[in-house]
Amino acid sequence: MSEPKTAAMLKLLRFVMGHRVLVESRTESDIVLTRGEGCSRTFALGLVQHGLSQGLLSTSGGLLAATPTACAFIRRALVSPDEAFANQHRDTGHKTMIVEEVTESVRVNHAESPLSALARLKEKSGAPFLESQAIAAGERLLADFTRGQLQPRMTMTYAPKLESKAAGARSGEHDLSDSALSARRRVRSAVEAMGPELSGVALDICCFSKGLETVERERQWPVRSAKVMLRAALQALARHYESHCRPHRRHPEEAAQVLDTQL
Numbered sequence: 455m456s457e458p459k460t461a462a463m464l465k466l467l468r469f470v471m472g473h474r475v476l477v478e479s480r481t482e483s484d485i486v487l488t489r490g491e492g493c494s495r496t497f498a499l500g501l502v503q504h505g506l507s508q509g510l511l512s513t514s515g516g517l518l519a520a521t522p523t524a525c526a527f528i529r530r531a532l533v534s535p536d537e538a539f540a541n542q543h544r545d546t547g548h549k550t551m552i553v554e555e556v557t558e559s560v561r562v563n564h565a566e567s568p569l570s571a572l573a574r575l576k577e578k579s580g581a582p583f584l585e586s587q588a589i590a591a592g593e594r595l596l597a598d599f600t601r602g603q604l605q606p607r608m609t610m611t612y613a614p615k616l617e618s619k620a621a622g623a624r625s626g627e628h629d630l631s632d633s634a635l636s637a638r639r640r641v642r643s644a645v646e647a648m649g650p651e652l653s654g655v656a657l658d659i660c661c662f663s664k665g666l667e668t669v670e671r672e673r674q675w676p677v678r679s680a681k682v683m684l685r686a687a688l689q690a691l692a693r694h695y696e697s698h699c700r701p702h703r704r705h706p707e708e709a710a711q712v713l714d715t716q717l
Contacts, residue, residue, distance in 0.1 A: 459501070459504075460531050462497075462498070462501055463501060463504070463505060463510070463527070463531075464528065464531055465497075466497050466501055466502065466505060466511075467505070467510060467511075467520055467524045467527065467528060468528075469487065469489070469495055469497075470487070470489075470511065470518055470519065470520045470524075471520045471524065471528075472520075473489040473490060474489065474490070474517055474519070475487050475488065475489045475517060475518040475519065476488045476489070476516060476517060476518075477513075477516055477517075477518055478494060480499060481499070482499070483498065483499055483500075484496050484497065484498060484499055485497055485498075485499045485502050487502075487518060502518070505524075508523075509521055509523045510523055510524045510527055511524070569584075569589055569592045569593060569596075569659075569660065572584055572589075572659075572666075572681065572684070573589050575681070583681065583685065584684075584685055584688065585689075585692075587689075587692040587696075588685065588688035588689055588691075588692050589688070590692070591688050591691040591692040591694075591695055592656065592659075592660040592688050592691070593660075594695060595641065595644055595656065595657075595660050595661065595691060596660045596661055597637075598637040598638075598640045598641045598644070599637075599641055599657075599660075599661040601633060601634060601637035602630075602634050602635075602637035602638035602640075602641055603630065603634050604638065604641065604661070605661075643694070644691055644694060644695075645657070647690060647691065647693075647694035648687050648690050648691055648694070649690070652683060652686055652687035652690060653687065654673075655669055655673075655680060655683045655684050655687055656684065656687040656688060656691060658672075659680075659684055666678075666680040666681055666684075667680075
């Protein structure tokens with residue numbers, strides 16, 4: 455569907471959506487639709503007929519209604535073409551995160567977030583199994599992992615290989631942006647803070663989207679042990695992030711020495 459026709463269809467569906475719309479009159483080219491409180495609007499007859507043929511509209515007893523398919527059409531039309539189909543199945547939102555003392559708004563897909571299901575786990579007492587700080591730490595790790603372009607490439611690339619690597623440059627890092635390199639350093643620091651015993655499970659679940667059962671099977675762990683290890687890992691990670699957000703305070707003697715050198 456062309457852009458002008460898509461825009462016209464959006465106007466039609468928005469007018470019909472959620473209302474009982476009466477077909478008041480029609481001519482050879484136009485149709486007048488009326489909904490509650492006497493609100494009437496004229497649309498091209500061909501547009502309405504196209505909506506009916508595509509399953510976006512239905513008619514019964516002289517009334518016009520939008521179908522569930524119309525919701526998917528509206529969501530596709532309101533996003534970029536590259537993400538149109540995928541966004542029908544996403545539950546997207548925005549979260550505010552503080553990275554290197556800079557507040558950033560990042561878009562997240564709650565439907566695919568590896569921690570979304572774990573965030574709903576409860577203790578026997580009814581308290582959350584994972585505290586909000588632990589969940590936030592896992593999401594921040596994933597954000598840095600993604601920003602640092604550390605995900606394994608799942609599809610073949612046909613782009614020509616550029617032989618522009620400088621002598622001594624680390625493989626894969628010579629063409630990364632400063633923000634991606636900074637994100638990689640933060641991931642490395644986070645892994646070191648969690649330690650080798652805990653960082654593996656955090657990376658598997660938060661960054662590689664593996665399920666708890668998969669982690670237990672691959673590591674040959676007892677049943678229900680992965681979530682306990684993950685909680686310990688995310689608690690350690692939350693403490694690491696919190697310590698980096700605190701302002702550094704010099705010891706009084708150290709501060710005096712600095713002042714002496716500046717005067």
